[in-house]
Amino acid sequence: MRAVQYHRFGPPEVLRVDEVPTPRPGPGEVLVEVWAASVDAGETAFRAGRLRALGRSRFPRRVGGDFTGRVAALGPGVTAWRAGDEVWGLMPHFAFGAIADHVAVPERRLARAPKNLSLLDAAALPSSGTTAMTALTDKAGLVAGERLLVRGATGGVGSIAVQLGKALGAHVTALAGTRNLDWVTDLGADTALDYRTTGPADLGRFDVILDVVGTEPTAYRSRLTRHGRMVALAFDHEHILTSMVTTGLRAALSPRRLKLFSNNPSAARIAELTESVEAGRIRPVVDTVFPMADIAEAHRRLDAGGVRGKFVIDVHGGRSGT
Ligand SMILES: NC(=O)c1ccc[n+]([C@@H]2O[C@H](COP(=O)([O-])OP(=O)(O)OC[C@H]3O[C@@H](n4cnc5c(N)ncnc54)[C@H](OP(=O)(O)O)[C@@H]3O)[C@@H](O)[C@H]2O)c1
Numbered sequence: 001m002r003a004v005q006y007h008r009f010g011p012p013e014v015l016r017v018d019e020v021p022t023p024r025p026g027p028g029e030v031l032v033e034v035w036a037a038s039v040d041a042g043e044t045a046f047r048a049g050r051l052r053a054l055g056r057s058r059f060p061r062r063v064g065g066d067f068t069g070r071v072a073a074l075g076p077g078v079t080a081w082r083a084g085d086e087v088w089g090l091m092p093h094f095a096f097g098a099i100a101d102h103v104a105v106p107e108r109r110l111a112r113a114p115k116n117l118s119l120l121d122a123a124a125l126p127s128s129g130t131t132a133m134t135a136l137t138d139k140a141g142l143v144a145g146e147r148l149l150v151r152g153a154t155g156g157v158g159s160i161a162v163q164l165g166k167a168l169g170a171h172v173t174a175l176a177g178t179r180n181l182d183w184v185t186d187l188g189a190d191t192a193l194d195y196r197t198t199g200p201a202d203l204g205r206f207d208v209i210l211d212v213v214g215t216e217p218t219a220y221r222s223r224l225t226r227h228g229r230m231v232a233l234a235f236d237h238e239h240i241l242t243s244m245v246t247t248g249l250r251a252a253l254s255p256r257r258l259k260l261f262s263n264n265p266s267a268a269r270i271a272e273l274t275e276s277v278e279a280g281r282i283r284p285v286v287d288t289v290f291p292m293a294d295i296a297e298a299h300r301r302l303d304a305g306g307v308r309g310k311f312v313i314d315v316h317g318g319r320s321g322t
Contacts, residue, residue, distance in 0.1 A: 001100060030106075031074070034069040068087070068088040127156070134265065170207075
């Protein structure tokens with residue numbers, strides 16, 4: 001089968017489509033024929049080698065953290081699925097490889113795909129949707145009437161957090177780039193502010209801040225109300241390791257006020273995402289669809305900034321004979 005891999009750290013051009021063996025589903029696993037997968041912002045840092053200090057670097061490495069597709073085969077002990085079922089899900093925590101013709105994943109990483117979306121559009125959601133849900137509900141406990149600030153509101157996670165914040169009844173302020181201010185208002189933000197001209201000191205107070213940027217954490221935290229909660233999803237890209245350590249320490253010292261987590265959703269959370277989409281509370285935001293062969297261009301575009309929602313890779317459309 002085809003799988004996107006890289007054999008050394010570097011710019012987007014290190015990504016290539018290789019022929020690799022099709023995995024076999026082990027006990028408790030499901031083999032999924034992948035229809036589409038999203039381009040993960042976190043992975044561009046891995047690909048570039050910015051996180052190489054965190055562990056041993058074994059090559060080749062694969063990309064893609066979430067996917068949509070159809071069940072192709074069941075491993076021993078799996079009874080909940082049948083061949084042909086339309087599913088969506090995430091790779092195991094910290095594992096990548098969804099931009100491939102097939103993935104073998106534990107069945108707890110899957111849920112039924114929403115009936116009201118194509119498998120191509122739905123691919124924008126499993127990772128960003130579950131991240132936004134966990135951040136705003138379990139971590140921040142956002143409730144109706146609260147004021148929510150989404151910093152990085154037009155990207156993969158932010159564009160879902162804006163929708164979910166509105167669905168939960170919050171007043172949503174979005175910090176976004178100049179050309180995206182009207183766009184993010186159409187998505188549901190009550191107030192849209194340009195992050196290039198609005199600093200933390202220009203902002204009011206918020207009950208919840210969702211930060212997917214990671215710079216100036218102290219200045220943003222000072223914009224919280226007395227009982228406010230900030231969820232930090234990202235680290236300062238320029239100083240990533242220092243940012244990880246200092247944000248981690250601050251979250252340990254003020255766990256009520258600063259929440260840090262790494263998205264690792266349960267099967268119930270993925271199924272809840274299906275329900276939210278079918279109920280119309282969340283819709284996928286697809287910026288551009290790329291064929292698998294254009295994966296390097298998709299990473300280049302994400303690195304360049306300005307994304308609206310997610311870049312999606314059409315895996316099935318490029319398969320021979322389809
Ligand atoms: N902890 C977790 O479990 C978890 C889960 C998912 C994602 N993440 C992390 O969260 C981050 C964002 O992910 P994503 O998929 O949403 O990325 P993305 O699609 O690239 O979106 C990032 C957004 O941030 C905006 N932005 C950049 N600089 C900004 C600034 N100074 N002020 C305000 N907004 C700014 C960008 O706007 P422009 O492009 O217009 O500049 C873009 O809309 C990544 O670092 C990812 O690793 C963490």
